Amino acid sequence: MNYSAELKKFITSQYVYSAIRITLATVLPCLVLANFGILKEYFLFPLGTSFVALTDQPGPFIRRRNALTFAIISFVLVAMIASLFMNIKILVFAEIIIFGMFFSLIGVYGQRLAAVGSLSLVVLAIFIDGHLTGADILKSLLIFASGCTWFLLIFLIVTTIQPYKLASQMIGENYLQLAEFLKIKANYYQKNPDFDKLTTQVIAKQIEIKNLQEETRETVFKTRTIVNESTTTSRLLMLMFLNSMDLHEKLMTSESDYQKLQQSFEDTAILVKIHDYLNLLSEEMTNIGISLQIGTKAKPISNINEKLDHLNHDYFELRNKRISPDNFENFMVLRQILMRINEITKEINDIYKIFSQNVKLAKSLSTGLDLRKFLPNEEKLNFKVLKNNISFSSSHFRHALRITIALLVGYLFSLFQFLGIGHTYWILITIVAILKPAYSITKKRNLLRLYGTIAGAVIAYAILHYIHINQILFTILLLSMIMCFSFLKGKYFWAVLFMTIYIFLSFNFLSPGHVNIIFRDRIVDTIIGAVITSLVAYVVLPVWEHTQNLDLMKKSAECNLIYFQTVISKFLEEKFDIQEYKVKRKNAIIALANLSDNFQRMISEPKNQQKKLEVVHQFVATSHLITAYTASLSQYVKDNEKYPEIDAEGWSRKIEAEMQKVFHLLNGDKITETLNMESRIEPEDSSLDSLILKRKTELTEHESYDLRDPNKISHLTELKNIHDILELIYDVAKEQRKVIENYQSERKNEETTQPIPQQS
Incomplete structure (x- = not known):
């Protein structure tokens, strides 16, 4: 590290x-x-x-x-x-x-x-x-x-x-998150990777990136200063954010069949070299993020172009030595991965050029996008919205009831003088801080608050016992406050620990000599508040995550289908609207992140509420792959490039039919015979097969070409990768459909095996 x-x-x-x-x-x-x-x-x-x-x-x-x-x-x-x-x-x-x-x-x-x-x-x-x-x-x-x-x-x-400070810091944080995302992706190329663990990490990081992008999008797009003001800084910041969104997609497009790749090249060093180079790019992205947060111009920390040349050279040397009719398709996959790496490198180089504060570049910036379409949905401030949520079917109303009941119980508890409770407000503050709409978050915060309070109280007690110089105590108080507010959003345990320290020190300055009373009251009241919160969260109208799964699965399936349709439309030579494409891409990523987030919360719930956990896990994993493979397919959407050898219409009908089956099953509808027939279509990519056969013949006759232009890729390699990606999307969609079919059949079996109540 x-x-x-x-x-x-x-x-x-x-x-x-x-x-x-x-x-x-x-x-x-x-x-x-x-x-x-x-x-x-x-x-x-x-x-x-x-x-x-x-x-x-x-x-x-x-x-x-x-x-x-x-x-x-x-x-x-x-x-x-x-x-x-x-x-x-x-x-x-x-x-x-x-x-x-x-x-x-x-x-x-x-x-x-x-x-x-x-x-x-x-x-x-x-x-x-x-x-x-x-x-x-x-x-x-x-x-x-x-x-x-x-x-x-x-x-x-x-x-x-400092009108641009927050926007600049948030955009910088986007690049830092993307750097961490790239580091995780790089680990797929190391020796003996743990594929399941890495997939879990990728999905978790996608959730973080989605949440951060939503916050940043609102800050950047809704801030008049950033969007409309004609200053160089405002336009450059907008460009940096839009570039981060495109870079995110490029990182998603590097999805491949990593297990097959490891098997194909396990006896070579090329994958480890890719791993090392991707980590190098990650460091450059981190450097960009930090520079944006500070507000300075970023300069490259290493010569990535030279390192890329070495990587490309190593690939071509390996290719020319080892390529054969049996393995040349594996080299095509690897060539495509290197092409993606070249594009990511170019993107990073372009970002460094933006930091040169090129005024002409800034003034010429015109996104051509209707920015309102990219803003997160937010409820209007009107009474009707509030009124509509006053219902037991509303998770907000249920949460409000839980908070209110917990506060009433906490206040009632504080009135019992024989318990010796010193401060009513510590119990109530603990309840408000811990009790959240989701049970899993409440449970997690409960433990973190308890551990953080005890640890912070012990440290504060030791500080006050051994240190009696006010200047030192005041410095510790200042640092504790800064650390508390810094960790409040992301690291709750540390936030509570430092909060407890500065509260102890604050009370000591106001009322010296009462540290024992503060120590006892703080811990006792926190424990009481934690117990009340746990009971209320579990008993009073809890909203379990499994109740949200079906709706989120439907939304993800629908958004993935629309996203795929938007991308494949370009191959069908239909009109391609870049703005609509970016909106559909955003919707698919958000829907996937919401589903993944819900699944992660469900894992923390009681075992009896983890309904169909394995099914949801498989659905999340397949949805992630469909989104990633569709993003990979989108990289071939080029104005000046056609692929008539690919039967785009056949693949479109076949894949869409399989994805529509998933949507039908989730809605409880019967799958029509038309959809079954469409999903059995065999796309006619015969011309591609002929080209591959021809290439095999050339290799058999020792006609191998020493192609060394890293910025160019053969038409056959592109065709093969498009075909493979379409095949992967279909296979994953089919797997997802089987997951839902198994789930539906299990549910029907459970319903039929339940005993029928006897008539009295």
């Missing part, structure tokens, strides 16, 4: 940048207040700042500004109502019910408002017992509101000074 690059990736990421901004926005007022000796009295100011800061999700400026404004209004309103009625227990229970349902339900409008809703419930937990407000409620509320508004002011100043 390149630890230097890993450290740079982390330090220059949007998460660390955001964490430093939040930390400074929170701590600087503390220093000023401490200087005047009034920090304890005005502690709600930095608290309000940190709460609003945590609702700031990546995205377009207007959406972020509006969400922060809504967060301030919600926080102050919740704090005011909670403070005014904290002594009237019946009204406190009413607050929990109303706020719990409303702030959980607004998650239907997307992650941004879901974050505001969750933090609003944390504010409710903080103010519910009046522990922090003191006697002067109005003064406390004004201080809290001022702290909330302070972060909005910081946000407006920073985004005015």
Whole structure:
């Protein structure tokens, strides 16, 4: 592992940048207040700042500004109502019910408002017992509101000074994810690869890339500054993002029959050399990503063109020594892989040219795309959407009920004085932080929160026991805050660990000498909150992932079919719309990632809820292959190239029939005889067979050509690869159909073997 690059990736990421901004926005007022000796009295100011800061999700400026404004209004309103009625227990229970349902339900409008809703419930937990407000409620509320508004002011100043910073960092992260994706793909070429493990890693990485692309797409396409502004920077950033999308597809097109490839070339070093070169390209992509995150011009870290020349030379040397009538088709496959590697290398070289800040290139940029078609779907902010989700069939409504019931139980628990619970809000905050719509995520966060809290508490206790110099303690507090906010999105255990440390240190500065009480309360309350969350998540209207599988499988099958139809249309000499193609490609990748993500969550659920796990796993694997092979086929869609030797119509009808069978089976429809006949069509690629036979004859007669142009590929090699890809798509679609047929027959057998209830 390149630890230097890993450290740079982390330090220059949007998460660390955001964490430093939040930390400074929170701590600087503390220093000023401490200087005047009034920090304890005005502690709600930095608290309000940190709460609003945590609702700031990546995205377009207007959406972020509006969400922060809504967060301030919600926080102050919740704090005011909670403070005014904290002594009237019946009204406190009413607050929990109303706020719990409303702030959980607004998650239907997307992650941004879901974050505001969750933090609003944390504010409710903080103010519910009046522990922090003191006697002067109005003064406390004004201080809290001022702290909330302070972060909005910081946000407006920073985004005015650096309007492109977030977009640049997010695009950079796209390249970093693609680099990791390429590293996984490179491992298919190492000695004795674990194919099942690598396939699982590829699918998991696809999920991460899809989620990141969705966030970046919204930030880039919806930000007026990036899309419409005629500055060089804005246009270059747009170009960099679009290039990352195309590069992602090129990486997907490298899908091959790796097991056959390993068998064919296991006694040579060529595959290991490909592995090493792909890792080299991965390092270059990492370098590009880091440069984008920092905001500097990227320069190549190695001479990839020279290394590519060596790789091509090694291939041609091996080919000319070993090619024969028996193995020349294997060399065709390998030649095609090298051609893809050449294209990826060219793409990386072009990206480095963009970094030269070529003004003419930037000004000539015109995507020709209707960018609205590429934006993620987001619910409109209208009451009808909220109203339609007030139903037991809505997963959002069920989640809102779980949150509300858990908060009621947690608050009720805190009222039992004999338990010795010190702070009501720690139980409630634990519940809000852990309880998520998906049971699997709740279960995982529950454990991570518990382990992180215990580990953080032990470390903080040791720090406070052995270190008594305030300057050192304050430095540790600052670093802990930065690390906490940096890890909050991706590494929850570490986020909780550092959060616990800075909370301990914060309370020690405010109230020195009470570390034992804080230690006990924090751990006990976290355990209580975790137990309540576990019980409620399992018992109260859980939404199991297996209930989502069928719809997601249908969506993936449909999107793959449309994606294939769009690509094959070019071979049928139909009108090819590049914009429509890119939209269909996006939809297929998103549908596949959603299905894969759902499957990964199902694995973490109780065994009795992992319904048809093996079937779903096989469907996910075959769907991934169909999407990848279709992407490979799309690389032959060229305006100046025709392939009349391929029976495109025959293959189109054959493959589409098989894919439609899958869709019919998933919908519970009978497969028509027409579809059965279409899927049995034998495409007439006789001219291709003749060309292959001719080439075999040439090789038998020792007519081997020493072709050494790495940028050119023979027409026969292209034809053979197109034929192989079409064959692979058909075979995988057929395998997928058999998976669903077996599933349907098993389900029918289960239904028929169930005992019939006796009539009374």
